[in-house]
Amino acid sequence: MQIIKDQKIVDDRWTRVLPDEETDPEDVELKPGPLLVSLAVWKARRDELVERDDDAGVLLRADELLDELLDDLEHLALIALDFPYFRDGRSYSKARLLRERHEFDGEIRAVGDVHHDQLTFMHRCGFDAYEPAEFFDLQDALDAFDKYSVKYQPDVHEKNPLFRRAKR
Amino acid sequence: MYAYDEYDEQIVRERAAQFKDQVRRRVAGKLTEEQFVPLRLMNGLYKQRHAYMLRVAVPYGLLSSDQMRCLAHIARDYDRGYGHFTTRQNIQYNWPELKDVPNILDDLADVEMHAIQTSGNCVRNVTTDHLAGVAPDEIEDPRPYCEIMRQWSTFHPEFTYLPRKFKIAFTGAKQERAAVIVHDIGFRIVEKEDGEVGFSVIVGGGLGRTPVLGKTIRDFLPKKHLLSYTEAILRVYNQFGDRDNKYKARIKILVKTLGVDEFRRRVEEEWARIKNGTLTLTDEEIERVKGHFASPEYNRDAADGRASIDDKLASDPQFKLWYEHNTDDHRVDGYRAVYLSLKTPDVPPGDATADQMDAIADLAEQYSLDELRVTHEQNLVFADVEVGDLYELWQKLDELDLATANIGKLTDMICCPGFDYCALANAASIPIARQLNAKFDELDYLYDLGELKIKMSGCINACGHHHVGHIGILGIDKRGEDWYQIMLGGSAENDASLGQWLGPAIAKEDVSDAVEKLVEVYLEKRRDSDEPFLKTLRRVGQEPFKERVYADN
Ligand code: SF4
Numbered sequence: 001m002q003i004i005k006d007q008k009i010v011d012d013r014w015t016r017v018l019p020d021e022e023t024d025p026e027d028v029e030l031k032p033g034p035l036l037v038s039l040a041v042w043k044a045r046r047d048e049l050v051e052r053d054d055d056a057g058v059l060l061r062a063d064e065l066l067d068e069l070l071d072d073l074e075h076l077a078l079i080a081l082d083f084p085y086f087r088d089g090r091s092y093s094k095a096r097l098l099r100e101r102h103e104f105d106g107e108i109r110a111v112g113d114v115h116h117d118q119l120t121f122m123h124r125c126g127f128d129a130y131e132p133a134e135f136f137d138l139q140d141a142l143d144a145f146d147k148y149s150v151k152y153q154p155d156v157h158e159k160n161p162l163f164r165r166a167k168r
Numbered sequence: 169m170y171a172y173d174e175y176d177e178q179i180v181r182e183r184a185a186q187f188k189d190q191v192r193r194r195v196a197g198k199l200t201e202e203q204f205v206p207l208r209l210m211n212g213l214y215k216q217r218h219a220y221m222l223r224v225a226v227p228y229g230l231l232s233s234d235q236m237r238c239l240a241h242i243a244r245d246y247d248r249g250y251g252h253f254t255t256r257q258n259i260q261y262n263w264p265e266l267k268d269v270p271n272i273l274d275d276l277a278d279v280e281m282h283a284i285q286t287s288g289n290c291v292r293n294v295t296t297d298h299l300a301g302v303a304p305d306e307i308e309d310p311r312p313y314c315e316i317m318r319q320w321s322t323f324h325p326e327f328t329y330l331p332r333k334f335k336i337a338f339t340g341a342k343q344e345r346a347a348v349i350v351h352d353i354g355f356r357i358v359e360k361e362d363g364e365v366g367f368s369v370i371v372g373g374g375l376g377r378t379p380v381l382g383k384t385i386r387d388f389l390p391k392k393h394l395l396s397y398t399e400a401i402l403r404v405y406n407q408f409g410d411r412d413n414k415y416k417a418r419i420k421i422l423v424k425t426l427g428v429d430e431f432r433r434r435v436e437e438e439w440a441r442i443k444n445g446t447l448t449l450t451d452e453e454i455e456r457v458k459g460h461f462a463s464p465e466y467n468r469d470a471a472d473g474r475a476s477i478d479d480k481l482a483s484d485p486q487f488k489l490w491y492e493h494n495t496d497d498h499r500v501d502g503y504r505a506v507y508l509s510l511k512t513p514d515v516p517p518g519d520a521t522a523d524q525m526d527a528i529a530d531l532a533e534q535y536s537l538d539e540l541r542v543t544h545e546q547n548l549v550f551a552d553v554e555v556g557d558l559y560e561l562w563q564k565l566d567e568l569d570l571a572t573a574n575i576g577k578l579t580d581m582i583c584c585p586g587f588d589y590c591a592l593a594n595a596a597s598i599p600i601a602r603q604l605n606a607k608f609d610e611l612d613y614l615y616d617l618g619e620l621k622i623k624m625s626g627c628i629n630a631c632g633h634h635h636v637g638h639i640g641i642l643g644i645d646k647r648g649e650d651w652y653q654i655m656l657g658g659s660a661e662n663d664a665s666l667g668q669w670l671g672p673a674i675a676k677e678d679v680s681d682a683v684e685k686l687v688e689v690y691l692e693k694r695r696d697s698d699e700p701f702l703k704t705l706r707r708v709g710q711e712p713f714k715e716r717v718y719a720d721n
Contacts, residue, residue, distance in 0.1 A: 086329070089289075092326045092329065092406070093403055096325075101441065117206070121326075121328055122325075147186060148182055149182065150175045150182075152320055152322055152324075161320070163449075163453040164446055168173055168175065
């Protein structure tokens with residue numbers, strides 16, 4: 001699969017381990033290579049995942065709390081935040097808190113119902129990778145960042161609001 | 169009023185260009201309607217019963233004459249010759265063609281207007297007291313803070329997909345005219361004993377399915393923390409507000425579920441971490457924005473006009489009635505605020521034609537320092553009229569059918585568009601307004617009734633604020649027919665309360681009879697003519713009203 005990372009189209013290097021709720025997380029196989037796991041798998045197999053030489057990442061559903069991961073950030077190279085539908089905006093706050101408050105510097109990836117017109121907001125909240133939803137033209141999407149050249153608010157990249165940045 | 173600088177201008181231009189591209193892709197079939205929905209909604213474009221509806225933002229209800237002329241032009245050239253002013257102090261057009269919308273947005277941008285965030289689950293148009301800046305009972309003009317809030321909330325990256333829409337209102341006066349208590353956040357400007365001015369913060373009010381009066385979560389917020397505190401509230405709401413059920417998604421439900429103390433605790437905890445960050449307002453920024461709302465140069469001799477007006481008041485009873493009912497006190501001697509009634513019999517409440525709008529713009533230019541306001545009760549205000557001009561202005565307004573002397577009276581009712589336009593409606597609203605106008609066409613009788621606010625919604629979404637009407641009317645659908653439920657005793661003013669249902673629904677043709685019975689009971693029960701409807705009702709209770717209305721059943 002191809003994704004957008006740092007505003008370029010790249011191949012995704014991560015393997016997913018996202019078992020359904022019926023499956024016991026103890027039973028899933030942890031193959032070599034970078035693994036993106038569900039929160040349940042992370043909680044059950046944390047030590048194993050930390051010990052491995054390969055990178056680990058966690059996919060946090062929109063209804064799962066960031067608090068679950070705060071003690072483990074140093075072990076994670078990727079946190080994927082889900083958009084079950086585009087109107088569910090919880091992951092925006094999470095991304096921003098991860099970057100600004102918890103100083104997470106790994107990859108923050110938007111997954112799920114991710115569209116063209118949300119990219120600029122996601123970027124401003126600290127996402128740096130995007131898995132396209134259906135109908136999403138990757139090439140087109142590269143133009144979708146920085147749709148607005150003027151931003152009133154501070155964000156992850158720009159610490160000051162416009163009123164502190166500009167002579168108005 | 170606020171004048172755009174290059175930054176504000178650029179945002180609005182870029183947005184118009186972006187939407188133009190989206191419409192082009194939709195018209196060319198490159199976007200399905202399904203994909204287009206979120207995009208058009210972000211631009212205030214709804215699908216209505218017959219056509220698209222475009223809602224244009226009128227920030228805190230303030231318009232210049234040129235902006236009003238642009239609104240007239242849109243009504244004339246892209247719509248069917250009229251527009252509808254809403255309870256959010258905005259204007260809606262009911263018949264634009266999709267292909268024209270990009271041009272409309274361009275034309276709006278030319279006069280520093282837009283349709284940004286007039287729909288969708290984001291911070292909507294900020295509203296305020298229609299007498300802001302001129303009210304004699306004002307602690308401070310709230311409009312600079314509305315503008316600061318407008319800018320902060322425009323395309324906020326974190327809060328564009330909240331659980332539900334989010335409405336913020338400000339008031340700076342002692343008399344409540346902005347209904348802040350029924351908003352997601354209401355900011356009331358208050359003054360501490362030591363003279364420091366700040367805000368009391370009220371959260372979780374709202375109407376709709378679950379009407380609630382807001383709760384004060386902070387008695388005093390220093391001005392400089394306005395944005396950081398709002399950010400803390402929205403961050404808590406964005407993370408913890410209900411996402412599964414749209415009827416439980418407003419912040420009022422979160423406040424209720426957590427309890428106000430726990431909600432406050434979470435907000436304060438979040439705020440403590442961002443409180444002195446970059447969102448802290450600087451004195452320069454507050455002064456900069458305040459500068460745009462600085463008191464105009466009032467004519468020092470304006471009060472000299474009073475003598476001529478006193479003569480007219482004595483000699484022309486029609487003028488006197490209009491003066492008494494449709495003008496309001498001004499903080500500057502020699503000036504008055506004038507209401508233009510959009511509640512003329514035979515016209516849907518809040519509607520104005522393109523020709524009226526053009527004429528209004530000219531009159532505002534001539535008589536009211538080139539500005540006007542939209543009220544949340546769907547009328548217009550000229551805030552700065554010299555008393556000496558009142559007679560002339562009244563005559564001109566009368567010619568335009570804008571001088572019906574009924575402000576605050578029974579026929580000055582709030583009414584949503586209802587079934588005639590709105591796709592969500594269960595029943596018609598406009599015909600009820602017409603029915604009431606026909607029944608209560610005697611102005612003297614209306615004056616005798618005093619202040620009596622009727623508010624009517626065509627469905628449970630309560631755009632017509634029926635829960636806070638002295639008499640609230642809600643349209644429902646009963647096996648395909650329009651029926652109406654009546655509630656009594658609501659108010660969104662200083663004595664705020666939610667109305668209580670009176671009894672079973674009433675058939676369409678009987679609504680005005682029922683209202684007539686209600687006012688009869690009031691007239692019989694009131695202590696004297698100074699006791700208003702609401703007071704009598706609160707004193708005697710619902711029972712006598714109920715008995716009369718349902719007597720025949
Ligand atoms: S109250 Fe209902 S019918 Fe009236 S405008 Fe709102 S959604 Fe439409």
